[in-house]
Amino acid sequence: MIYLDNAATTRPFDEVIDVMGKVMREDFANPSSLHHLGVKAEEVMVESRKILAGALQVDPGEVYFTSGGTETNNLVVKGAAQAHRKRGRHIITSAIEHKSVLNTMHALEQEGYEVTYVPVDSEGLVDLQFLEEALREDTILVSIMHVNNETGAIQPVDRIEEILRKHHPKPLFHVDAVQSFARIPLHPHHSDIDLLTLNSHKIHGPKGIGALFKRQGVNLAPLLDGGKQEGGLRSGTENLPGIAGFARAAQLNFENIFERQNHMSHLRYMLRARMVEAFDQVVINTPDDRFAAPHILNVSFPGLQGEVLLRKLETAEIYVSTGSACTSGKNTPSHVLKAMGRSKEEVQGALRFSFSAMNREEELEQVMKHLVPAVEKVRKMMR
Amino acid sequence: MNEGMKELLIVKYGEVMLKGNNRPMFVNALIRNINEVFGDSVRYRIRKGQSMLYIEPEEGFDLDQATKQLRRVFGVLLFHRALEVEKDPEKIKASSVDYFAKALNGSRSFKIETRRTDKQFPQRSQEINNLLGAHIADAFPHLQVDVHDPDVTLFVNIRKEAAYIYRDKERGAGGLPVGTGGKATALLSGGIDSPLAAWLIARRGVALNALHFHSYPYTSERSKKKVIGLARQLAQYTGRMNLYVFPFTGIQEAIADHCPDDQLTIIMRRMMMKGAEKIARKTSAQALVTGESIAQVASQTMESLTVTNAAVDMPVFRPLIGMDKEEIIDFTRQIGTYNISIEPYSDCCTIFVPRHPQTKPKLEKIRESESQVDFDGMIDKAMEKVEVIEIKPEEEAMIE
Numbered sequence: 001m002i003y004l005d006n007a008a009t010t011r012p013f014d015e016v017i018d019v020m021g022k023v024m025r026e027d028f029a030n031p032s033s034l035h036h037l038g039v040k041a042e043e044v045m046v047e048s049r050k051i052l053a054g055a056l057q058v059d060p061g062e063v064y065f066t067s068g069g070t071e072t073n074n075l076v077v078k079g080a081a082q083a084h085r086k087r088g089r090h091i092i093t094s095a096i097e098h099k100s101v102l103n104t105m106h107a108l109e110q111e112g113y114e115v116t117y118v119p120v121d122s123e124g125l126v127d128l129q130f131l132e133e134a135l136r137e138d139t140i141l142v143s144i145m146h147v148n149n150e151t152g153a154i155q156p157v158d159r160i161e162e163i164l165r166k167h168h169p170k171p172l173f174h175v176d177a178v179q180s181f182a183r184i185p186l187h188p189h190h191s192d193i194d195l196l197t198l199n200s201h202k203i204h205g206p207k208g209i210g211a212l213f214k215r216q217g218v219n220l221a222p223l224l225d226g227g228k229q230e231g232g233l234r235s236g237t238e239n240l241p242g243i244a245g246f247a248r249a250a251q252l253n254f255e256n257i258f259e260r261q262n263h264m265s266h267l268r269y270m271l272r273a274r275m276v277e278a279f280d281q282v283v284i285n286t287p288d289d290r291f292a293a294p295h296i297l298n299v300s301f302p303g304l305q306g307e308v309l310l311r312k313l314e315t316a317e318i319y320v321s322t323g324s325a326c327t328s329g330k331n332t333p334s335h336v337l338k339a340m341g342r343s344k345e346e347v348q349g350a351l352r353f354s355f356s357a358m359n360r361e362e363e364l365e366q367v368m369k370h371l372v373p374a375v376e377k378v379r380k381m382m383r
Numbered sequence: 384m385n386e387g388m389k390e391l392l393i394v395k396y397g398e399v400m401l402k403g404n405n406r407p408m409f410v411n412a413l414i415r416n417i418n419e420v421f422g423d424s425v426r427y428r429i430r431k432g433q434s435m436l437y438i439e440p441e442e443g444f445d446l447d448q449a450t451k452q453l454r455r456v457f458g459v460l461l462f463h464r465a466l467e468v469e470k471d472p473e474k475i476k477a478s479s480v481d482y483f484a485k486a487l488n489g490s491r492s493f494k495i496e497t498r499r500t501d502k503q504f505p506q507r508s509q510e511i512n513n514l515l516g517a518h519i520a521d522a523f524p525h526l527q528v529d530v531h532d533p534d535v536t537l538f539v540n541i542r543k544e545a546a547y548i549y550r551d552k553e554r555g556a557g558g559l560p561v562g563t564g565g566k567a568t569a570l571l572s573g574g575i576d577s578p579l580a581a582w583l584i585a586r587r588g589v590a591l592n593a594l595h596f597h598s599y600p601y602t603s604e605r606s607k608k609k610v611i612g613l614a615r616q617l618a619q620y621t622g623r624m625n626l627y628v629f630p631f632t633g634i635q636e637a638i639a640d641h642c643p644d645d646q647l648t649i650i651m652r653r654m655m656m657k658g659a660e661k662i663a664r665k666t667s668a669q670a671l672v673t674g675e676s677i678a679q680v681a682s683q684t685m686e687s688l689t690v691t692n693a694a695v696d697m698p699v700f701r702p703l704i705g706m707d708k709e710e711i712i713d714f715t716r717q718i719g720t721y722n723i724s725i726e727p728y729s730d731c732c733t734i735f736v737p738r739h740p741q742t743k744p745k746l747e748k749i750r751e752s753e754s755q756v757d758f759d760g761m762i763d764k765a766m767e768k769v770e771v772i773e774i775k776p777e778e779e780a781m782i783e
Contacts, residue, residue, distance in 0.1 A: 311600030332727070381601065381639045 002318045002363045006202070007149050007179060007296050007354035012245070013204045019248045020206060020241040031238050032229065041240055048247030055250050056196070057187045058213055064230045065243050068210035069178040069199035070100040071223070075212060075234070076174050076195045077104040079220035080141045081113055084172070088138025092171070094118045094126045094155070095339040096148050101176060102335070105143075118144075123287040124153035124340045132163045139171045146186060147179035150336040150352060152268075152286045152296025154184065161192045172218060178202055178210075182253035183261060183295055194218050200242065204356070205249030209242030260357035264294035267355045267364065271297050274368050279375060283346050285337060295355045300337070302345040304378050309351055312374035318367055321352045388478070389467040390446060392438040392453065393540075393547060397460025397557070410436075412560035412588075413458045419622045420452045420776065432542070433500075450553065455620045457586050458563075459555030463538070465547040472506060475539065476518045479548055483519075483537055486550060490534035492527040493519065497539040504541045511539055559588030561621050566590040567700065568663040569672040570655065571610050571626075576674030576703055578613045578720040579711055583702040584672045585621045591672070592624050593617070593774070594662050596631040596655050605726075611772060612723045618776040619719070625666070628770040629658050634761050641755040645741045648682045649749060653694035658762050660695040662769065670698040676706055681740040690744045 003011065023044060029037035031045050046060070053060040066072045081091065093105055095117045105115045116134040118126050126144060135142075142164060144155050157175055164173055174195040177186055182203040188196050196213035200206055214220060214233070226235025253260065269289065275282050275297075285298035301309065306322040313320055322334075337347045353367070396413055414429055414436065421427065426441035427449075438453075440446060446464060453462055468478045487493065495516050497508040506514070516528055519537075540547045569581035571593050585591050595610040607628060614626045631654075638650050659671050675683045675691075682691070692699055703711060715721040 307603070308601050311603060315600055377636070378601075381636065 002359075002366055004353045004355060004359065004363075004367070005319050005321045006356040006359075007152075007352065008321055009201045009207065010204045010356050011358070012201075012206055013249055013252055015252060016205055016245045016249045020245040023241045023244045027240060027244075031240060032227065044240060044244050045238055048243045051247040051251050052198070052211060055182070055254050056198075056213055058189060059216065061231075062213055062216055064212045064214060064233050065238060065246075066210045066212055066230075066234055067208055067239070068201070069098070069176070069197055072197040072199070072210050072212045073098065073100040073176055074104050075220065075223050076197065077101060077108065077141065077143060078223060079233075080172050080174070080195070081108050082221035083219045084140040085113075087169070088136075088140045089113045090116070090136050090139045091141045091143065092116045092118060092131060092134050092139055093143045094120065094145070096120050096124060096126075096150075096153075096336040097143065097145050098149060098176060098178070101143055101145070120153075120339050122341050123291060124148055124151045124285070124336065125287065125291060126155055126160075128156065128159060128163065131160065135163070135167045135171070137169070139167075141172045141174060143174040143176070145176040145179070147177075147184065147293040147296075148336060149179050150285075150296075150334055150350075151298045151340075152179075152293040152354075154180070154287075154291050154293055157186070157191050157193070165192065179296075180293060182250055182257065183264070183293060185257070188213050188215065195220075200246035200249060203249050203253050206242050206245040209239050209246045211246070261294045263357050264355045264359075265289070267359055267361060268292070268294060268297045268353075270361065271353060271364050271367070272299075274364060275299055278368060278372055283342070285340070285342065285346075285350065297353045297355075298337075299351055299353075300342065300346040301349040301351070301375055301379075302343065304349045304375065304382055306348060306350045308378050308382075309349075309371070309374055312378065313367070313370055316366070316370040318370060321354070322350055388482070389439075391440060391465055391467055391547075392446070392449060392462055393465050393549070394436040394438060394453065394462040394555070395434065395460050396436070396458055397555075409458070409560055409563050412563045413456070416456055416458065416560050416562070416622060417453070420456055421449060425449075453555065454553065455556055456560075457556050457558040457588065457620060458560035460557060461552045461555050463547075463549040463552055465540075465549035468546045468548055470501070470504060470541060470546045472511070472514060475511075475546055475548065476515055479515060479519060479537060479539075480522045482548060483535070483550065486535050487519065487523050487526060490526065492529035492533045493535045493537060494528060494530045494533040495519070495537050495539060497541065499541045501541050501543045503543075511541070515539065556586065556620065558586035561585055561588060562590045564588030564590075565670070566592070566666075566668045567670040567672050568627075568659055568666065568668040569593050570659055570674075571595050571613055572674070573606050573610045573613065573724065574674065575715055575721065575724040576676065576679075576711055578617055578674075578724065579715050579718065580672050580674040580700070580702050581617055582620060582718050582720075584700055585617070589670075590624075591617070591621050592662075592666055592668060593626045594629060594659055595626065596629045596658065598631045598635045601632065601635060609723060609726050611774070613720055614772075614774040615776070616719050616723060618774045622776055624774050626772040626774050627662050627666075628772065629662065630765050630768050630770075631655070631658070634658075634758065634765065637756050637758070637761060642752045646744065646749060646752055648740045649687055649690055649744045650753060652682055652687075652691045653749070653753070654758055654762065656691055656694040656699070657758070658765065660697055661762060661766055663697060665766075670700055671695065672700045672702070674703050675701045676703040676708075676711070679708065681742045684742045686743040687741075690746050690749055693746055 027041045027044050029041040031042040049060045049063050053063050109115055118131045120126050147154050164170055172194045175193050176197040178197055178199040181198045194215045199210040222233050224235045229235055283300040286292050310320055310322055333347050425444050427444050428439045430437040466482045468475050495512045497511040499508045538549050564587050567584055567589050569591050571577045581591055593614045597607055618624055634654050642650050678684055
């Protein structure tokens with residue numbers, strides 16, 4: 001099996017599974033319980049929070065656990081809108097955000113907020129001038145993803161921060177770092193980021209757990225009312241096995257983050273080169289190396305159906321994606337590629353290969369060995 | 384409902400009546416199908432009456448559930464949920480007040496309609512109407528009698544064995560009991576049309592098996608699951624059936640490799656028809672059922688249908704032939720297949736659409752193209768790998 005769908009989700013590290021099993025067996029108590037077992041469970045949580053804070057170089061008190069990227073994005077966007085609505089009702093985001101941001105924005109529009117969607121260029125990078133001109137006095141939040149999940153394009157977070165810094169009053173700056181965390185270094189304090197979305201299952205951790213970095217002093221309204229866990233920002237008994245698994249996964253990623261990053265970049269570079277060499281009509285949707293995350297290569301075969309190529313590869317036990325898997329198995333045309341100005345044929349013919357450090361270079365040979373005849377065959381069938 | 388009140392279902396089987404000497408056969412088929420829909424786990428008795436069936440619940444029988452199930456049995460024209468009452472005017476009066484209380488409280492006007500099948504009964508229909516009407520008007524002073532346009536109509540049926548009181552009739556699915564009209568193979572693509580075509584033919588009493596052409600990896604695993612979902616929904620009406628999944632990839636590729644672009648669709652459809660005929664013959668089905676409708680797409684022009692039809696030597700039923708798409712959609716919403724059909728997994732009809740298909744194909748030319756490949760041999764080979772999936776109605780399906 002060759003698994004190249006790591007932007008959708010990753011295989012958990014064995015050590016992650018072990019630590020989660022251990023926590024479920026031994027530290028099953030409620031971290032809020034007053035007895036000794038509760039205290040022990042709380043220790044696991046404190047330790048895990050410290051590990052994540054260390055990875056981000058932030059204070060542990062700035063890390064909040066949630067159920068994942070979707071929840072964190074909802075919490076940030078709705079929570080900021082709610083908490084700052086007296087100051088303004090204008091929000092800026094980009095046209096290529098994840099659905100958990102875009103659809104939350106749409107929900108806010110229903111409630112009377114105004115949202116500006118910053119367009120992207122043909123490489124999938126946000127238009128900074130547009131963003132700067134969109135800023136208003138009543139802009140309360142700017143939400144831009146770090147790495148796009150379909151193309152791997154890295155957004156210029158530091159340059160956006162420079163623009164925001166010049167603006168008064170300065171809006172909150174949120175970065176969805178689900179795809180970049182533990183793949184590209186990013187330190188919220190260095191980049192003056194107020195809110196950051198993190199997630200565990202994209203870095204070989206378990207599903208159902210994520211986190212929010214919230215700079216001290218930033219005000220957010222919670223989504224859930226209840227026992228006021230996580231500083232009142234996220235009520236609900238903590239998912240302790242998930243938290244422990246997430247922390248261990250982060251730890252393992254950061255142990256050799258540069259090696260992992262280099263390895264993935266190399267795989268992406270090689271596959272891109274092989275594609276360009278093998279196919280006349282291939283369109284590369286991932287920007288060039290300076291602006292691309294190490295783990296994603298998105299290409300289009302115009303006139304073919306990416307979905308059919310996906311299944312052709314599947315018959316050789318090679319697993320890829322047509323874009324974003326987040327529309328529950330449905331193949332809706334990518335809003336990201338559309339925003340980049342790609343034609344209908346290019347959007348339909350898109351395939352995304354996404355790597356983890358577990359992939360090996362030999363696997364690329366296998367991919368090409370099956371992809372070349374598949375493209376030829378499908379081209380014949382689709383004429 | 385009070386202790387000791389006996390509720391039951393009275394089923395009228397309309398068209399089955401017309402079948403003269405074959406009638407017992409039709410009635411028995413209807414009873415068999417009702418038994419299948421209810422399943423083995425519930426207890427009840429079916430009694431045959433003149434031109435109707437009485438379904439008498441025994442302990443634990445869920446009348447609400449049974450009512451829902453009965454709406455989906457072909458051959459049932461209409462049915463009533465009724466109360467059995469002793470044939471005594473006083474008892475009928477008392478029971479009516481009780482049994483209809485809820486309906487009457489929520490209404491402004493009513494009328495009584497009595498039928499007296501038992502001519503020995505002392506009161507005539509009109510007398511019962513008057514007697515009961517007066518009693519009800521006394522018990523519910525807010526009610527007006529309105530014989531032309533009442534909110535509720537209360538029916539009284541005096542039969543030999545007992546009296547029955549009931550209100551609104553429930554419409555059944557109509558048609559004839561499945562299994563009384565032979566057997567056919569219905570092609571299911573996964574689209575909107577084919578399930579309705581199958582349903583309409585089944586409603587005429589025809590037992591079905593279903594057939595799907597699977598072209599993985601060109602079509603997805605999910606599109607096959609969708610077809611299974613459609614078959615399950617159909618099985619709510621037809622009862623248990625087999626779904627045959629025909630591996631079509633090789634044939635599809637051979638068509639693309641050897642036949643001209645503008646003939647791909649028509650040849651694909653002819654090959655499907657040939658495969659379908661083989662399945663039908665092997666499973667003793669006497670006809671094929673498709674969802675074609677004139678000129679809906681290029682492959683369904685009259686010329687194309689003629690060429691498709693010429694691929695087989697058995698009747699092909701196309702009950703949607705004269706229907707508009709809108710009508711088809713409305714109908715499929717009612718039978719519960721629409722929402723399954725629109726799940727967005729591509730099927731062979733959406734993946735393989737050449738840019739300029741022929742709308743007026745010529746049979747000789749098509750045959751000439753087909754002679755390039757040993758399609759008959761390929762079909763025979765594929766027949767060995769047909770997957771059979773048993774579809775049971777009791778498995779989860781979307782209902783209404």
